[in-house]
């Protein structure tokens with residue numbers, strides 16, 4: 001019993017931190033341990049609830065429509081029992097439109113708690129042919145909130161919405177919202193440093209968005225057909241942008257020009273990640289002549305290769321030309337066809353390895369090129385990309401190729417690379433697979 005006494009006499013902060021390591025259900029169970037433990041769980045400062053997280057029960061029968069309210073009612077009860085400040089509240093669960101009121105009252109209850117700093121609602125709309133509407137939430141203003149993540153719901157800002165003046169991170173994923181509400185939501189939060197908007201669904205007309213955020217540093221934006229125009233108007237601190245294009249059917253040229261406008265408006269960035277299909281789309285539009293990113297040092301690129309599309313390479317060269325101070329290039333190579341189509345690459349080789357004019361990053365700044373790919377075969381079929389940098393990058397120090405599957409590095413490939421006339425005297429090639437590096441010098 002002495003041990004139990006000792007545990008009982010622990011200071012309450014320590015007890016709370018012990019409970020924080022348990023699932024919510026187990027934390028509540030400790031109230032039966034001893035008198036001194038009875039109310040400790042009501043001081044929990046962080047709650048993460050939902051499928052697999054809290055073991056509150058009733059969590060895996062996702063087909064139980066329409067009455068799925070018992071779980072959310074339990075959550076409601078839990079939150080209203082809390083006596084201490086609640087700093088973090090996260091909820092992951094399936095809901096349907098009919099449960100909007102229950103969730104809304106939970107949100108209103110959270111608003112009454114002191115000092116919620118981080119709020120995350122990840123809602124999966126329940127699959128039901130009749131009730132296939134997302135949950136609708138009227139977003140109240142939380143004055144203490146620093147981080148907000150919303151997913152899978154329809155958001156409406158109530159009239160007189162005052163925003164979140166301390167918010168630094170806003171993350172919206174598959175949120176249904178109107179253009180005006182999205183604009184207000186983003187711009188009532190003047191202190192935003194991180195903004196993530198993915199797979200947005202416009203509830204009325206297509207989205208027109210422009211960002212004027214004095215402190216914004218990181219922007220992630222996934223463009224889809226809901227977006228008509230998006231650009232950075234004024235974000236002097238913007239340092240990193242991650243853009244991709246997702247779920248398109250037709251109107252590719254339109255999406256391409258939306259993407260181009262966004263990318264070329266993010267002029268202050270030092271790091272740019274052009275993810276899935278952006279470069280491919282750039283090959284569909286006229287790219288602005290003489291455009292430059294004055295601060296850009298690091299480019300991450302997702303590239304489909306090999307392809308017989310010459311315009312893709314032109315878009316690639318355009319990018320390099322826009323980045324006269326580029327130091328680091330990271331390429332995620334994906335082969336569009338199976339390996340036996342390496343013949344497609346052959347006509348491209350001559351075109352690719354040829355030095356292009358006006359690529360001053362190759363002459364002066366580009367030190368590192370990292371190529372990541374699924375299998376080494378993809379590298380072999382696009383060996384011209386590797387050679388292009390070896391032949392043309394004057395100050396290159398490292399060319400690293402990482403691949404996950406496929407064979408050992410083939411001697412024939414090493415031989416081929418070693419025969420290449422390398423521009424930089426410091427260049428070294430590293431091929432990385434399963435935690436082992438094969439390094440060889442080239443000259």
Ligand SMILES: *[C@@H]1O[C@H](CO)[C@@H](O)[C@H](O)[C@H]1NC(C)=O
Pocket residue numbers: 165166190191
């Ligand atoms: C938030 O921004 C306001 C100006 O809009 C500023 O006065 C305030 O200090 C900022 N708060 C934080 C926590 O940065």
Ligand SMILES: *[C@@H]1O[C@H](CO)[C@@H](O)[C@H](O)[C@H]1NC(C)=O
Pocket residue numbers: 174199200201202224225226247
């Ligand atoms: C945008 O993306 C979301 C999520 O993938 C999708 O539900 C929505 O239908 C898309 N909008 C359009 C117009 O494609």
Ligand SMILES: *[C@@H]1O[C@H](CO)[C@@H](O)[C@H](O)[C@H]1NC(C)=O
Pocket residue numbers: 180183208209210233
């Ligand atoms: C930015 O968007 C808002 C809201 O849609 C609009 O009122 C404003 O005119 C736009 N500003 C610019 C510079 O396009």
Ligand SMILES: *[C@@H]1O[C@H](CO)[C@@H](O)[C@H](O)[C@H]1NC(C)=O
Pocket residue numbers: 209210229230231233261
């Ligand atoms: C897109 O928005 C930007 C900034 O708000 C504006 O300058 C530009 O003219 C718009 N483009 C189109 C095609 O609407």
Ligand SMILES: *[C@@H]1O[C@H](CO)[C@@H](O)[C@H](O)[C@H]1NC(C)=O
Pocket residue numbers: 225247249
């Ligand atoms: C893509 O968008 C269409 C509407 O344009 C939507 O019906 C579909 O569910 C979306 N697909 C994905 C994977 O989001």
Ligand SMILES: *[C@@H]1O[C@H](CO)[C@@H](O)[C@H](O)[C@H]1NC(C)=O
Pocket residue numbers: 289290
């Ligand atoms: C392109 O940039 C160069 C160097 O800054 C300049 O000399 C030239 O006039 C520009 N051309 C155009 C069409 O703006």
